[in-house]
Amino acid sequence: MKVAFFDRDGTIIEDYPDEEWTGITEPVFLRSAIDTLRQVRQRGYEIIIITNQYLINEGFITWEQYKEIHAKMLNELKKQDIDILAVFYCPHGRNEGCGCCKPETGMILQALNQYPAIDLKSSFVIGDSVVDMELAGRMNIRGFGINVAIPESTPNIYQVKEVSEVLRYI
Template sequence: MNVAFFDRDGTIIEDYEDHEWTNVYKPVFIDGAIETLRHIQKQGYKIIIITNQYLINEGYISYEQYDVVNNRMLRVLKEHNISIQEVFYCPHRRDEDCRCIKPNVGMIEQAITNYPDIRLNHSFIVGDSRVDVDLATKLGIRGYGIRVTNEQSNVTLIDAISDLQSIINKYERS
């Protein structure tokens, strides 16, 4: 299984300041996100979302609120024939020192436990935060940073999620 690991907030749906999330119940899709997910799915990738939700244990949102936003997002994606294999989230506070908060590898390990046929070296990670590209670097796989990068050669800087449509094509043909 070749997987496109996507960050959620700021990558697929809009992100907000931590305190603003307290009043968010409806996901707002980022321009081009739906089309890009559909394109990547057509290239044969399974899509898995990995999202840091320290907002939960830091008290900004409840588990129920997380579920509402996430399920609404999944429903819209489904209406567009995009099936998300699974969503993994880390609810822990940033100071809890857990194994799953990105850039730690815990959520990727959970994914591999659930789907042992994942081929990491044929997979990639997309996100808009330093933690996303750093996780890709830690795993030694391709990373695409949306207006974010690190100094490593496995990471490609892009301006917007829709840039992936031409990039992933190119990669598949090469």
């Protein structure tokens, strides 16, 4: 099974500075994100969302708020007929030293544990942060960084200008 590991904030929905998240209750989809997810599905990938939500334990948003935003996002995707296989999130603060906060590999390891059929060689990670690409590098998965600066000699990690550009590569 090939999987597209999608970051959430800044990749599927709008991201904000940490303090601004406190007032957010609705997900705002990024331009072309829904179309891209649909195309990725059509090309035979399962979609797993992996998202750092240190906002929760660091007190920027409440757990209920996370659940609300997330449920609204999944609802909209369902309405659009886009299946999301699973979502893994890390609620821990950045200085808690957990094993799941990207670029730590915990969320992908959890996914592998839950879905042993995942073939990392035919999978990829897409995200808008350097931590997403570090994670891809650590797991040796193809990575697509949205406006992330990629060191020139990095194999298998590519910079794209927006989420839909991944469709040129897969």
